[in-house]
Amino acid sequence: MSVLVYAEHDNANLKAATLNVVAAAQKIGGEITILVAGAGCGAVAQQAAKVAGIAKVLVADNAAYAHQLAENVSALVAEVGKGYKHILAAATTTGKNFLPRTAALLDVQMISEISGVVNATTFQRPIYAGNAIATVESTQAINVLTVRGTAFDPAAAEGGSAAIENLSVAKDAGLSSFVGEEIAKNDRPELTAAKIVISGGRGMQNGDNFSLLYKVADKLGAAVGASRAAVDAGFVPNDMQVGQTGKIVAPELYVAVGISGAIQHLAGMKDSKVIVAINKDEEAPIFQVADYGLVADLFQAVPELEKLI
């Protein structure tokens, strides 16, 4: 038994999501190898080697992998992954982009976004926006899986000392090129890793009013999220969307402000430990999942909350 874990990183730092994938790999069992593909990603390989319980780190350091282009990365992972029983990546936009392509190259039916490992060939995954949980079994020679980070407690980032091996295989498929990116910058914690998340919906009325949430977030060390309606309306950028088709979060505390609680939004946050809803409509469905509901006008309640914490 052997598991290949694809490292999520930005060429400088190993992303926390990788640790959740390693945790899933540990549940599957067997020797775990981390594959780091990037450009100038030596520091990431060093960090990966320190993760507890890793047997080996493979590094493909080449310009072709600088921006995680799916055409290039999928071919690499298919090539390297042939020798493993399981290939795992995080269910992030990186993993979701390249891993199905890898699976098709290997003629494998992939299993998306597993939320549980029953055994090495049986997994659980949410379907229908998390309104049902399927238990699925695969008897294929290789299992190709993305992992829902919130469903697995991260493996320890320190404690290991795996050997690092450089791979010379490097392929630019010549099908795509990177043009540019706009990466949202802020000093708050990452949405999917934060202990506290405070999200705003259409009830916020505009982007400026999100500053009410930022003030609370900064006092609590929280990340700020949003509903699709708030993103569609242009209040905040797309990377803040929580839900079925946005980010999945499961913090200790989730505060939904001016969010009605559509099933697609609940799909992204209903595994949070404690849920607070602030909404002026006492019939809003969000109250059905909230541990603490406050029926109030957010423009009064949120500034008051900021004062009291």
Add this chain to the structure above:
Amino acid sequence: MKVLVAVKRVVDANVKVRVAANNSGVDLTNVKMAMNPFCEIAVEEAVRLKEKGVATEIIVVAVGPKEAQEQIRTALALGADRGILVEAADAQPLAIAKILKAIVDQEKPGLVIMGKQTIDGDNNQTGQMLAALTGMGQGTFASAVNVADGKVKVTREIDGGLQTVELGLPALVTTDLRLNEPRYASLPNIMKAKKKPLDIKTPADFGVDVTPRVKTLKVEAPAARKAGIKVKTVEELVAKLKNEAKVIQ
């Protein structure tokens, strides 16, 4: 250039599905079905490309039960030119991608547009798999698509923000929610769509085996959250969070 759009028949996005009593799946009796929302966006994008003179013909394909003819007719009413239904209920993404590959080989489209995921299985696989099988470049989770000079620039919604890639044609695009806002079909167009050609095929016509590779053992309802309480004031809320839930200090 031809544009190929794949659409899927799924449970309507407003339906809250229930797990079947025998745990074999979800209960779909008398449930409203519709075109997957991301596929509607794919159809809309193709129609806009035709309106701009970039696309010359739009072919819409569905792999699904025979009732999926309804979703193909909807796409035809929105502006697609002809349809192909490949009758196969419950085919898995890899098998669907293989069927679509056979159709791509026949039709030779310059661009394939599909939804990034369907809201039933939430797999988010088929487009990427089709791109792999056909050797096309892929622009997934698109929020902007620009075709010019034999290339397509795709702006993609990624976890950190936005990324733009350029792909040679033919290429494959999967749609995200903010690519466009789909139009509604007009009554005259719905009538006209009834006369547009719709071919019916089977997976065997393309030599594809749709036997599931991954077996569903059971489907269960997720753990229910226990009902919470309403607090009357912000003060009470903060006290509860500090002393009862102990999630803030």
